[in-house]
Amino acid sequence: MSEVLTLTYGYTAKDLAAVRAYVQRVAPAIIARTYYDVDEDTFAATPSTMERHLRGMLDGLVRVAIEQGSPALAEHLRASVRKHGEPKLTAVTFRMVTEAATLAAAAPHASHSIGRWFRPRVASRLKGEGIATLGALIAFCNRRGGSWWRSIPRIGAGRAAVIVAWLRRHETQLRLRVDADVSDGNYARDPMVAADVVEVRPAGTYQVDAGGVGQSGSAPVRLTLTPLERMAVPHGLSGIDGENRSVAFCYIQARHDLEAARAYLNKYRDQPKTLRAYTKELERFLLWSVVVRGKALSSLVVDDCEAYKDFLKKPDPRFVGERFSRSSPRWRPFASENLSPESQRYATRALRAAFTWLVDVRYLAGNPWKAVNDPKIVQRETAMQIHRALPADLWRRLRDELDKRCGEDGDPKLGMQWRVVRAALLLMGDSGLRREEAADAQRGKLRVSIYGTLERPVWELTVIGKRQKERTVPVSIATLEALKAHWADRGRDFMAPIDLLNPSGPLLSPVTIPRTPASRAKHGAKHDQRINEGEQGYSADGINRLISRMLTIIVETMDDLSLDERVILGSVNAHAMRHTFGTQSVADEVPVDVVQKVLGHASLQTTSIYVQAEKKRVLEEVAGYYARRAESATTGKRDN
Template sequence: MTVEKITDVRSLDHATAFDQLLIPVDLSGSKGENRATETCRIDADNDLAAIKSWLSVKGDNPKTYQAYQKELERFLLWAVIERGKAFSSLNTDDCQAYISFIKQLQPDNSRWVSSTPTNKAHGRWKPFQYRASKKSKDTTSVLSVRSVNYANTVISSCMDWLVNQNYLKYNSFSGIAASKSASSGMQVNQRLFTRQHIQLMLDYADSLIDSTAPDYYAQLRVLFILKFAFNTGLRLHELVAATYGDIEALDDTEGDQYFLRVVGKNSKLRKTSLPTAFIADIRSYRIALGLSPAIEQVFDDTPLINSLRKKAEPKLSPAALHKILSDFFKRWHVYLMAAEQPDNRLINKVKQASAHWLRHSYGSFLANDCQIPLAYIRDELGHASISTTSIYLNADDKKRQQAVSAAFVMSTLVQDS
């Protein structure tokens, strides 16, 4: 490995990618103070190689790989530049100091923070980028509490794995508590639309469809995407990856039952249900496009969400789908604002909505409106734990509110008598 003395982030302009990162020999971790004495189970004689080994077992999803690499890259650079230590020499105090560092990192810290997107290959790159959020009133910190906790989780997970591989003796992040925040943002069970809101959304999307308009097929697709997302609860990348070949039909005495094979997080395969009504929507959508409704005759690699550009890839990218839905929510927001009797609660929701809200709406609809068992919903959504799924269940909150309200009604009756 090529080595070079690192004294400043600026010296890393052309050597910041993990494949090119230059670490001084004395800080490479080959003789780290936290190196395990047992035989190492991975082929790594320095910290950079060890981190790459961990990334390699987490790299099935390119987006996840990139996010993990960014966190480890930041931490490794901080250890070398700010602490003057190898990754494998850091103790708990060092790791706590890193968490404090990223919590307090200010936008004007030109040594570590860039206010504009920069390309690593072109110089002037910084490990952190500050982008002011229109939704947040906090303009003093670079990272949100959620981002700080994410960094804590990722680095700790890496260290845990390296301990298990006999590369490290102990996880220096073990015991460092997650940061707390009195956030005024919406909770997960608020970042969703009710069944009534979903119907209003679909009605509006349907009203935009005009067979004589240039964007006729685009608006047809928007309505189909909204139905697809709400009827399955798929994540953004799962929606764009879905093909007709992933549809599976099971025959029984009650007729066909349809499922969709989905590769979710950590390359985990699951089968999510396709409601009979949505199968009818697929057929109707194909007819509107001038195609045969016989979905069993469609080529297996044909994406369910089609591209409208002949020269483009047949599948949309997650970013393209995100933009389609974001543009729709913006348009719906303008429409709601112009209503004679605006629904301010719905307007506020639509203003903040994203594609993931449709997934939350699906989970809430099944849990609260349909009383579907949480274990079923967990499997449909591809959650690893039922505790994750339980965030959609607000039945206990409703019962609590009803009980309190009833208590005040009874109190009023006693006073009146």
């Protein structure tokens, strides 16, 4: 049965199904639960109001069938009313009545409620994302693109295709258009992946796209924007004849600005995080230079750089969009219209460094960014957001809750997810690892320390941290047991001898691989959803997403959590567990220099922030004690 309803004589398909059930003598209370939403359909609140509504709909359908149907049907209905006082319908006559009623079908409108056209379960899921009307649904689809349905629980590709196909059939009535790359199952026409090379041009060369059916007035110009690796620019803006090009012998083989930018980024090919950050800043500046400023990168002067500084304060809305794959035509260089002052300063410094290098290799004659001041920022007391660290009691209860959920007999796949989340949280919360370090941690680097004893063995893990510095951190027994359970889910023996010639094997790895092309390509899974050999670990972002998703479930379902505790857990990400280790270890009087070594801080001053946080907590607790004692003394005097 279709997930999308149709209106017949003012009644939707669910109304007709409800009346059909009523004709078949199904109880009104059961009909109300099956077809209607009490919050939206007030007539379904009680069996009596439900029955009155059903009888009214049935009378209306019979009335229009008598008026619009065949003479034989009309005479049959009149005779039934004369004999029984009401029409007695069979399955055949009811179908004839509904067919006659289709002569007065209603048309959808953008302002119509989702519940009027979609089945209750589908409507409730859409409303859970804040989608209340058909117009809001189309806007949501157009904003999210081809995978719009992925964020909505239990709306898969099949249901999404039915919904989008129906919206497209009614574009004229809705006076709204669903974008071409929003999937309706006709994947052949969907440009889900942009062309290999995309030329970007100045904004004035694009045509205005009204973006709707029957809409009047102008709309923003739709720009073609693309990441650096697939970017091409017109010859006149390529920088081949840039005004700032050096006349001296150039140390790099770069014919134009794009090749020069790629040569600079190639320096950081072995530093993934740095490469990603610098690529983002350079491609933003290149796109702005061509599309907004209409100048080649190698022709920009100080005034242009100052203009870009102003642009960063509030980027053009056409440059801003939700996060999409870099292969998607919906990709945009900015995810927010409000860049923080710190982000603006970082962009300025990154571009100044890039231009300095281009001057040093004699591609550019001078660096205009040298004459541009950094954006002003407020000097923060501490750059680290250690306030996200979990309090000791909440951290203990979270661990207990994770143990309980990992041991529950229910959905086996969900149990595996809980076990990998527990292992990841303990790895970061007990050993102070960054999420990148946890993602890259290998089994071959985890071993029994020579400093332990038979009664109290100590395990240690060697990781590669920031600035490519190697360090060794202790691993708790609880973490070890969590890792063993996770490895058992992967079908592997955690305690098996390590192959010294091939010791690789990620400590954390997905057990169930989603059936998406990207996931299958990354993990090498063809038909089997579980992987035992040649495993690939989680990415740092993958661990963060998994933790956030599972903690959201805990926030919504865990008992005995106060509102404040739910807020704290709701804001926790993977990195907060590292701060949890820092604050809890200092609170437990672990020497600061030891905490520094475990966390891998370059400076003891950085680690001392956790000491300050602990001092603040001590003062707050004692201040509370003073206040309670003063209140108790006052109460005692009154009693006397």
